[in-house]
Amino acid sequence: MISFEEAISTISSLAQPFEKEYISLENAENRILAENIYADRDYPPFNRAAMDGYAIMLSDWNKGLRTYSITEIIYAGDVSKSDLTSGHCYKIMTGAATPETADVIIRKEDTHEINNEVSIIAETAKHFQNIALKGQDVKNQALILSAPHKCTPQTISLLAAVGKATLQVYKLPTVAVITTGNEVIAPGKPIAAHQIRNSNQFLLKALLKKWDITPQICEHIQDNKEALTKAFKEGIKNQLAIINGGVSAGDADYVPAVLKSLGVEMIFHKVKIRPGKPLWIGKTPTGGIVFALPGNPLSCLTTFTIFVEDYLYKCFGFSNRPVYRFPLLENRIKKHQLTDFFPVKINRLQQGLNLIPYNGSGDITAGLDASGLALQPDVTEEFKKEDIISFYPFNNSL
Numbered sequence: 001m002i003s004f005e006e007a008i009s010t011i012s013s014l015a016q017p018f019e020k021e022y023i024s025l026e027n028a029e030n031r032i033l034a035e036n037i038y039a040d041r042d043y044p045p046f047n048r049a050a051m052d053g054y055a056i057m058l059s060d061w062n063k064g065l066r067t068y069s070i071t072e073i074i075y076a077g078d079v080s081k082s083d084l085t086s087g088h089c090y091k092i093m094t095g096a097a098t099p100e101t102a103d104v105i106i107r108k109e110d111t112h113e114i115n116n117e118v119s120i121i122a123e124t125a126k127h128f129q130n131i132a133l134k135g136q137d138v139k140n141q142a143l144i145l146s147a148p149h150k151c152t153p154q155t156i157s158l159l160a161a162v163g164k165a166t167l168q169v170y171k172l173p174t175v176a177v178i179t180t181g182n183e184v185i186a187p188g189k190p191i192a193a194h195q196i197r198n199s200n201q202f203l204l205k206a207l208l209k210k211w212d213i214t215p216q217i218c219e220h221i222q223d224n225k226e227a228l229t230k231a232f233k234e235g236i237k238n239q240l241a242i243i244n245g246g247v248s249a250g251d252a253d254y255v256p257a258v259l260k261s262l263g264v265e266m267i268f269h270k271v272k273i274r275p276g277k278p279l280w281i282g283k284t285p286t287g288g289i290v291f292a293l294p295g296n297p298l299s300c301l302t303t304f305t306i307f308v309e310d311y312l313y314k315c316f317g318f319s320n321r322p323v324y325r326f327p328l329l330e331n332r333i334k335k336h337q338l339t340d341f342f343p344v345k346i347n348r349l350q351q352g353l354n355l356i357p358y359n360g361s362g363d364i365t366a367g368l369d370a371s372g373l374a375l376q377p378d379v380t381e382e383f384k385k386e387d388i389i390s391f392y393p394f395n396n397s398l
């Protein structure tokens, strides 16, 4: 059996960057940007009025002038037609381009306007007050986003602001999700006492959705060699096939043998981890990858989070997936020699991780309150309170 570290480095070596494609900004959310983005001009692109008010010259203010005649009204989107001369001001609206001669904006609340003249009641005025200066946020041609980068709503706003109507992203892989097992029944169907519901199919679909991936195939197959062969034959035509259940040592655990019969080359079976030890990984004749994940719900969540996600990060161009280091807020003893992954919750007040109690990898509630999984290395028997440990978040903003 290989170690966790060997399994991760093997998976990394199998990962090939996905192809790239151009998409419309409309469809960019959660997609992974494949091109660097540079500013197409200065931002703000002009001296932008930050308040509705009156734009004057600081030199006038410093001379003691407090009443100005309005030379022009400038709305957002207007181009000023006249230069400012001493004793004059522009009436200006938020968002308008402030002409270069004006270098102070007095907000409307600090003024009185009567008959095209404005008196200022403010006590002080500072250079460039209420003016966002051209280029103060971003300079023309500056690198503003480097690939790879996951498109969040903030990213999309920025891309729109710099005029990127189409962008280059990594193509999404074709994916098959195939769950297996005679005892497994779809939610909504009648169920007997000895059967359990197919939660993993929904878990896997939702986990893929975080990457904007919708599987081409999503089905459940009974523990029957012919049926599994037929389903896997179609499933392995995809770049990524995720199979669930039937990978351990039981008499009906046909998954590894059926995959082998279809020419899928086994890369490894079983890793020194808990949960998820029976993980099976293989390479299809057409260069796709098969992850056969163990059936227990926490094992399925763990092996996807640690291994499938690691693979996806690499294929989407990231050199490393995000792993954080946080203090553990409790002691923890481990009684086996495997690398252990356990659900933890971020404690915001105490800035650390709390353990989530659960009854082994079959416990359907184990992941519910968790912010992610923490890792206890194979050789570390005991974690002491305040030890700094590795944490794999379920949600991250990378």
Ligand SMILES: Nc1nc2c(c(=O)[nH]1)N[C@H]1C(S)=C(S)[C@@H](COP(=O)(O)OP(=O)(O)OC[C@H]3O[C@@H](n4cnc5c(N)ncnc54)[C@H](O)[C@@H]3O)O[C@H]1N2
Pocket (backbone or CB within 6 Å): 179, 180, 181, 183, 184, 196, 197, 198, 199, 200, 201, 244, 245, 246, 247, 248, 249, 250, 253, 275, 276, 277, 278, 293, 294, 295, 296, 297, 299, 361, 362
């Ligand atoms: N003799 C051994 N037995 C087992 C070993 C072992 O090394 N030697 N490994 C254990 C470990 S660890 C795990 S994890 C399980 C994984 O087994 P399989 O991947 O073969 O999964 P199944 O036996 O099909 O199911 C395990 C468990 O999970 C439930 N399950 C299955 N599919 C789903 C689904 N789609 N949704 C929700 N729950 C599902 C299933 O009913 C079982 O309770 O093997 C141990 N045994």
Ligand code: MOO
Pocket (backbone or CB within 6 Å): 273, 274, 275, 276, 277, 278, 294, 296, 298, 299, 361, 362
């Ligand atoms: O992965 Mo198994 O869940 O260790 O029980």
